[in-house]
Each structure stands twice: as structure tokens, then as C-alpha cells.
Amino acid sequence: MHIYLTGFMGSGKSTVAPRVAQHAGRAVVDLDAVIEARAGRPVPEIFAAGGEAHFRALEAEALQAVAARPEAVVALGGGTLHHGASAQVARASGQIVFLDVPPDVLYERLRATAAARPLLHGPKGEPLAGDALKDRLRTLLADRRAGYEAAAHHIVPADEAPEAVARRILARVDNR
Ligand code: S3P
Secondary structure: EEEEEEEEOOHHHHHHHHHHHHOOOOOEEEEHHHHHHHOOOHHHHHHHHHHHHHHHHHHHHHHHHHHHHOOOOOOOOOOOHHOOOOHHHHHEEEEEOOOOEEHHHHHHHHHHHHHHHHHOOOOOOOEOHHHHHHHHHHHHHHHHHHHHHHOOEEEEEEEOHHHHHHHHHHHHOOOO
16 A cells, blocks of 8 residues: 655655655655656646646546555645545555645745746736735635545644654554
8 A cells, every 4th residue: 555645735745755765665656756757748837738627637647557556655746636536546545644734834835936836826827925825825725624634544743844754654654
């Protein structure tokens, strides 16, 4: 069974996953990287070319492919479990850990990279900043929280250094 890490953008999934994998003696997979490799272009370009629906279709296919691979630690995208059948696919093939980080911490972590994140752009495609970015983060997180909680087998507070979060995850999951 895989160990899937979920949580909002900026919750540390991609940073923590390699540490968990190393301690658990497993391979690490980053779902966004799998999507990019399969599509031959980066996530912002996938959004720009086909919109969010196109990205979600590629994401669901990539998750199906990853689910069938040998057990690993898998960093999901922040919205993977909220679209299509992906929450069921992940639950059927692994344990899901929700990295829970408060919105003000997410804001501090994301403010420098919001321009590279299509979902943190305004209606005209402009990168959000300041209060507009804070509002967007709060709204999107509020929309998604119930989905994270419903899908997760474990909820781990993740407002800490990556190694501490990794240890906390390892104490919770079944690594057989
Ligand atoms: C998304 C999060 C991103 C990426 C895409 C959509 C989301 O991944 O999959 O931009 O819907 O929250 P990270 O959570 O790894 O940043």
C-alpha cells in the first residue's frame, strides 16, 4: 500500500515526502512531476493550454498509473482528491495523510511563488498578492477542508520543520 500525502498547496507535501520515503525505505513519487513527464510540459502550461478540466483529467490518469506501481510515498497535488474518482483510487491503494497547515502559514509560504500557481491567479490571469491572495487561500482551503478530512486516514499538524513532520507521519502510518 502506498503512503499518500495530501494537503493544500504549500503544506509541504513535496518537501516532506522524500524524507518519509527515506526513513520508510520506499521510493518517492511526486504526482505533479508524473503529470508533467507524461504531458511533456509544466503544470502552468497544461492549465494555460486546456484549462483546469484538462489538468484534472491528466491528473486522474497519472494517479491511476501511480496507484498500480510498487508501494511508494506519493506527494499528491493539492486538489487531486477533490476531483473525479481520485479519492476512491487513493483510498483503495494506500493510506492517506493530510498535512494540516493554518492559512496564515500557507500565505507566508506561498506569497513568493503564487505567480507560478495557476489556481492563485485572479479572473484575468493575474497573480494574486496581499489581501487578495489571503482571501483566495482562505476560500479555497475552506472549500477543500472537508474533502481532505473525509479522504484522510491520518491528519497530521504540519506547521513545523520538514524532518519533524516526517517523523510525525512515520509514527502514524503503517509501514508494512
Ligand atoms: C493544485 C496544486 C498543485 C498542482 C496544481 C493544482 C491544487 O500542486 O497540482 O497547480 O489544485 O491545489 P501542489 O499542491 O503540489 O502545489
